[in-house]
Amino acid sequence: MPLVKAAKLSPKIFHKDIAKIPTRNGFGEGLVLAGEADERVMVLCADLTESTRTEAFKRAFPDRFVQLGVSEQSLAAIAAGMALAGRIPFIASYACFSPGRNWEQIRTTACLQEVNVKIAGAHAGVSVGPDGATHQMLEDIALMRVLPNMIVLVPCDAIETRKAVLAAVQHEGPVYIRFAREKTPVFTTDKSPFAIGKAQILNTGSDVAIVACGPLVYEALLAAKELETHGVSAKVINCPSIKPLDEATLIAAAKQCGAVVTVEEAQAAGGLGGAMAELLGSNYPVPIERVGLEDTFGQSGTPDELLEHYKLTAPWIIKAAKRVIKRKLHLY
Amino acid sequence: MPHVRQTLAPLTDAKLRKLELQANAIRQDLLKMLTQAGSGHSAGPLGMADIFTALYFHVLNHNPRKPEWSERDRLFLSNGHIAPIRYTAMAHAGYFPKSELSTLRQLGSRLQGHPEYRLLPALENTSGPLGDGSPQAVGMAYVGMLEKAPWHVYCCMSDGELAAGITWEAALFAGKHKLHNLTWIIDRNNIQIDGYTEDIMPLEPLHDKFAAFGFTVLEIDGHNIREFVEACDRSKATWETPTVIIAHTIPGKGVSYMEFEPAWHGKPPQQGDELNSALKELRTLNGKIQSEME
Ligand SMILES: Cc1ncc(C[n+]2csc(CCOP(=O)(O)OP(=O)(O)O)c2C)c(N)n1
Numbered sequence: 001m002p003l004v005k006a007a008k009l010s011p012k013i014f015h016k017d018i019a020k021i022p023t024r025n026g027f028g029e030g031l032v033l034a035g036e037a038d039e040r041v042m043v044l045c046a047d048l049t050e051s052t053r054t055e056a057f058k059r060a061f062p063d064r065f066v067q068l069g070v071s072e073q074s075l076a077a078i079a080a081g082m083a084l085a086g087r088i089p090f091i092a093s094y095a096c097f098s099p100g101r102n103w104e105q106i107r108t109t110a111c112l113q114e115v116n117v118k119i120a121g122a123h124a125g126v127s128v129g130p131d132g133a134t135h136q137m138l139e140d141i142a143l144m145r146v147l148p149n150m151i152v153l154v155p156c157d158a159i160e161t162r163k164a165v166l167a168a169v170q171h172e173g174p175v176y177i178r179f180a181r182e183k184t185p186v187f188t189t190d191k192s193p194f195a196i197g198k199a200q201i202l203n204t205g206s207d208v209a210i211v212a213c214g215p216l217v218y219e220a221l222l223a224a225k226e227l228e229t230h231g232v233s234a235k236v237i238n239c240p241s242i243k244p245l246d247e248a249t250l251i252a253a254a255k256q257c258g259a260v261v262t263v264e265e266a267q268a269a270g271g272l273g274g275a276m277a278e279l280l281g282s283n284y285p286v287p288i289e290r291v292g293l294e295d296t297f298g299q300s301g302t303p304d305e306l307l308e309h310y311k312l313t314a315p316w317i318i319k320a321a322k323r324v325i326k327r328k329l330h331l332y
Numbered sequence: 333m334p335h336v337r338q339t340l341a342p343l344t345d346a347k348l349r350k351l352e353l354q355a356n357a358i359r360q361d362l363l364k365m366l367t368q369a370g371s372g373h374s375a376g377p378l379g380m381a382d383i384f385t386a387l388y389f390h391v392l393n394h395n396p397r398k399p400e401w402s403e404r405d406r407l408f409l410s411n412g413h414i415a416p417i418r419y420t421a422m423a424h425a426g427y428f429p430k431s432e433l434s435t436l437r438q439l440g441s442r443l444q445g446h447p448e449y450r451l452l453p454a455l456e457n458t459s460g461p462l463g464d465g466s467p468q469a470v471g472m473a474y475v476g477m478l479e480k481a482p483w484h485v486y487c488c489m490s491d492g493e494l495a496a497g498i499t500w501e502a503a504l505f506a507g508k509h510k511l512h513n514l515t516w517i518i519d520r521n522n523i524q525i526d527g528y529t530e531d532i533m534p535l536e537p538l539h540d541k542f543a544a545f546g547f548t549v550l551e552i553d554g555h556n557i558r559e560f561v562e563a564c565d566r567s568k569a570t571w572e573t574p575t576v577i578i579a580h581t582i583p584g585k586g587v588s589y590m591e592f593e594p595a596w597h598g599k600p601p602q603q604g605d606e607l608n609s610a611l612k613e614l615r616t617l618n619g620k621i622q623s624e625m626e
């Protein structure tokens with residue numbers, strides 16, 4: 001399979017023993033590095049220290065860690081106040097509560113004021129598992145993406161999440177970073193490029209471009225590998241920067257392949273799928289199939305069961321790729 | 333229908349012992365269910381077992397065979413993560429077969445990790461995101477008052493969720509409208525996920541806070557079923573204000589290795605020693621209650 005050298009992917013990428021680490025761990029590591037590099041970095045937590053992986057930062061920088069209890073609305077607004085005072089606060093909770101519950105506070109105090117609040121949404125997607133629909137955030141990408149001045153990052157593995165945290169500190173202004181609960185394959189490396197506003201081609205191909213974000217990028221790679229054996233050449237693009245999108249790379253891929261599949265563990269409407277439909281609709285319309293939640297909530301189950309149930313895994317990406325290629329060829 | 337003053341049936345000593353035994357049986361099924369599910373919350377549900385037993389077997393005016401009966405008392409749950417105790421109490425009360433408890437947290441189950449209104453009759457509300465339940469109970473009570481409805485509105489809540497501003501917005505509203513048909517029941521167990529409530533975000537003096545918001549405040553031992561029933565009785569007889577019952581409970585009550593331990597907030601006992609020793613302890617307690625009856 002024609003993996004792109006410049007992407008510097010893990011040599012173990014398709015091995016059975018590829019390391020599996022939750023993206024939230026990358027967040028926790030990134031925070032400690034950010035705290036060491038910049039004294040202005042603070043972490044605010046709402047009674048979820050361990051599960052958002054802010055524990056290590058708390059230990060390393062106790063005087064820059066703030067506990068608020070179950071108060072996500074003031075979590076956002078208090079952080080904005082600290083940002084106004086020159087700090088770089090990260091607010092960490094489950095994505096359904098932050099940015100779910102405190103969207104208006106984020107809109108006004110972080111985005112409209114254009115201050116340096118970084119929002120970390122943990123436990124995103126159906127892979128949260130048995131906790132069920134109330135705790136599986138699927139609308140956060142849409143909610144954050146429509147906000148002027150907001151940057152939206154959905155890193156694909158623990159290493160990329162760590163880089164996203166450091167990039168968020170460098171960026172002046174509000175940033176949203178989304179991550180997940182479960183262990184997922186670590187297939188990028190320290191050397192893999194990452195930048196806000198950049199998408200990365202992981203695998204060259206010309207029949208269809210699969211544009212994915214988050215841990216499901218790995219499923220997209222598995223799908224491309226399988227498609228190759230069916231004689232289909234699929235390009236895979238890792239698109240962690242949902243806002244701003246890497247328009248040049250994405251439009252070029254649409255031009256080359258003439259068909260696009262988007263993949264995300266979120267509502268496809270308003271998510272990466274929505275963003276791609278808007279971008280291509282205005283610039284270079286090609287058929288698009290969107291793999292994501294189809295206007296439905298999640299439910300309890302094991303993470304694997306749920307990814308399968310909601311049609312988010314490689315077999316479903318393959319089906320979508322074949323459908324979109326048929327549409328390109330006007331076969332239906 | 334005119335608003336008639338209602339009181340609860342008297343709680344005889346014999347009935348009290350029966351309720352204590354019932355609570356013990358419910359705790360045992362609760363633990364088995366959690367272990368089987370492999371995830372879920374232990375501390376809160378165990379701590380609220382006596383109150384849920386009293387609610388479903390003495391306090392609520394309800395009919396498990398007609399769960400949607402229009403005159404039923406409404407029981408809301410705001411801290412949805414303690415759903416397992418509600419599910420177990422409901423199964424014991426006859427809302428659904430006890431065998432269904434084994435489906436907790438599984439794909440397609442009516443017993444979701446956090447309770448869902450649309451899936452199981454008489455849940456009254458979906459919850460899990462803390463703070464969202466008590467305002468809904470307030471909305472229901474407001475309509476109940478407008479319509480002079482015969483039913484009462486109860487809402488179980490936690491102490492950790494009192495940090496959510498929405499709770500106090502709802503309290504202002506309840507105080508403004510003197511919602512006397514409303515009883516909030518707070519699981520004052522002093523723990524939340526990251527530790528003790530008074531370290532995370534101090535709530536005391538809680539009694540005074542609620543009094544200042546216009547509530548009649550009753551403080552009880554949440555493991556003393558008689559105290560709880562009497563508080564509910566007083567709440568029903570109170571015509572001037574909403575009532576809040578601050579129920580002092582022991583998180584993990586009944587399983588000594590879980591008691592007072594924030595670590596047991598969100599995990600189940602494991603199959604084997606953990607579950608067995610917990611069940612053994614409860615069976616011993618069962619024997620004690622029975623010997624008191626003789
Ligand atoms: C709005 C919101 N924020 C965070 C959470 C995550 N959460 C679930 S339970 C809990 C602890 C709250 O304390 P309490 O309800 O008193 O816990 P318990 O006594 O049952 O252990 C938290 C923070 C949530 N469910 N909802």
Ligand SMILES: [Mg+2]
Binds near residue numbers: 490522523524
């Ligand atoms: Mg508590």
